[in-house]
Amino acid sequence: MRRGGTILDAAVALCYVAFVFxxxxxxxxxxxxxxxxxxxxxxxxxVGFSALLVVLGRxxxxxxxxxxxxxxxxxxxxxxxxxxxxxxxxxxxSKSFRLVAVTGLALGLGATVIATSxxxxxxxGFATVGVxxxxxxxxxxxYQQAGGDGVLEPFGTNYLITGRAVGMGVVLAVGYLVLSRxxxxxxxxxxxxxxxxGYALLVSGARGPTVAVAxxxxxxxxxxxxxxxxxxxxxxxxxxGAGGLVxxxxxxxVAGQLRGIRRILALTDGPGRSVGLRLGYWKGTIDALHxxxxxxxxxxxxxxxxxxxxxxxxxxxHNIVFxxxxxxxxxxxxxxxxLLGSAVLALALDWREHGGATHxxxxxxxxxxxxxxxxxxxLNDNRFFFAIIGVMAYAVGDRTLKPxxxxxxxxxxxxxxxxxxxxxxx
Numbered sequence: 001m002r003r004g005g006t007i008l009d010a011a012v013a014l015c016y017v018a019f020v021f022x023x024x025x026x027x028x029x030x031x032x033x034x035x036x037x038x039x040x041x042x043x044x045x046x047v048g049f050s051a052l053l054v055v056l057g058r059x060x061x062x063x064x065x066x067x068x069x070x071x072x073x074x075x076x077x078x079x080x081x082x083x084x085x086x087x088x089x090x091x092x093x094s095k096s097f098r099l100v101a102v103t104g105l106a107l108g109l110g111a112t113v114i115a116t117s118x119x120x121x122x123x124x125g126f127a128t129v130g131v132x133x134x135x136x137x138x139x140x141x142x143y144q145q146a147g148g149d150g151v152l153e154p155f156g157t158n159y160l161i162t163g164r165a166v167g168m169g170v171v172l173a174v175g176y177l178v179l180s181r182x183x184x185x186x187x188x189x190x191x192x193x194x195x196x197x198g199y200a201l202l203v204s205g206a207r208g209p210t211v212a213v214a215x216x217x218x219x220x221x222x223x224x225x226x227x228x229x230x231x232x233x234x235x236x237x238x239x240x241g242a243g244g245l246v247x248x249x250x251x252x253x254v255a256g257q258l259r260g261i262r263r264i265l266a267l268t269d270g271p272g273r274s275v276g277l278r279l280g281y282w283k284g285t286i287d288a289l290h291x292x293x294x295x296x297x298x299x300x301x302x303x304x305x306x307x308x309x310x311x312x313x314x315x316x317x318h319n320i321v322f323x324x325x326x327x328x329x330x331x332x333x334x335x336x337x338x339l340l341g342s343a344v345l346a347l348a349l350d351w352r353e354h355g356g357a358t359h360x361x362x363x364x365x366x367x368x369x370x371x372x373x374x375x376x377x378x379l380n381d382n383r384f385f386f387a388i389i390g391v392m393a394y395a396v397g398d399r400t401l402k403p404x405x406x407x408x409x410x411x412x413x414x415x416x417x418x419x420x421x422x423x424x425x426x
Contacts (some may be wrong), residue, residue: 001131004270005058006119012049013123018042020387021131024165025138027156028414043105050113064346065393067109071342072107073388075335079300081320082328086299090312095301098380106383121358125172132169133193135162136200143203152204160376163206164369164384167213170197171368174217175361178224193292205259207274212371216364223360278375279418281317284308285326297329316378320385323378354396362392
């Protein structure tokens with residue numbers, strides 16, 4: 001029975017991760033034979049496995065998970081309602097449908113299914129690193145095929161989407177390395193995959209995810225030093241500073257030929273086309289704000305109709321704050337803020353009580369994706385972000401691992417295997 005429960009937990013976690021990341025890989029040529037949309041297929045499979053958990057009595061909702069889901073429901077419901085005054089029709093229909101059926105499902109399943117079991121959360125973490133590693137190998141293959149230059153299209157999709165996925169893997173792997181140093185197998189695994197994913201990210205040209213990864217990794221290193229999971233004496237601190245300086249010099253000089261670093265360094269000569277376009281979108285959004293529309297917004301999908309390109313097509317300002325403020329107004333922005341605030345508060349309060357490494361890793365992932373949603377994508381492109389918000393409903397469970405069992409059941413059996421101080425639900 002226990003083995004069957006483990007298999008079911010693994011199945012639902014793997015399907016969930018595959019569903020959330022379906023947009024990364026489903027356009028690959030070697031998946032064209034699949035007769036049904038992979039997002040739909042994997043979403044249905046995840047819901048089916050989740051229903052089986054309910055039938056077997058292995059799914060217990062937590063209050064924080066319900067609150068996060070309700071808050072998202074209110075936000076999404078208001079977004080759908082705004083169609084009553086939106087000038088968009090075609091884009092509104094597709095955007096509202098994806099917001100509820102895809103983005104909402106990613107958040108809802110994350111909160112109610114993944115976050116409510118440390119075992120499912122553990123498997124989801126490993127699956128995320130696995131998807132990131134496969135994506136990194138796909139990027140490196142295209143990089144080699146392109147002769148080390150040109151814009152890459154891994155899996156036949158945008159390099160930014162794949163870059164965000166790889167970045168999540170890097171952040172998680174660094175979390176395993178920094179916060180789980182007592183597990184040699186996991187440490188060795190993290191050390192093996194981090195260089196591959198890091199190099200792939202640098203050659204991909206995904207500038208935003210690269211900068212966001214650097215910030216999130218810095219947060220994890222500071223957390224490791226602060227919590228004592230990394231050496232924090234004076235000599236160690238000097239060593240970290242020297243290592244950071246050497247790494248920075250190496251990136252600017254030796255690694256300066258890699259596309260991602262070149263694109264970051266190019267910002268010293270001006271914003272360039274990509275950043276320039278985004279600055280133009282943001283300025284256009286600010287200029288279009290006025291008192292009449294500010295409370296409730298122009299309606300979901302209105303941005304491309306009223307600003308750029310002036311047509312009812314899928315387009316957006318590449319900033320979640322400007323997107324929500326313009327389309328859903330201050331009401332939408334407050335509702336989104338309440339959702340984010342509740343998730344952060346829930347995670348922080350549980351970390352304050354239990355001090356688990358899992359909370360720190362989830363916090364770093366949240367910071368990483370928060371940086372991304374400020375510079376790229378629309379609400380539905382950023383389903384990774386909403387999935388993380390859902391998973392932030394994680395709370396330490398009721399059962400505690402006894403000290404004499406930590407050695408036997410630790411390691412790969414914990415979310416970040418040094419979580420021996422955390423109580424766990426399976």
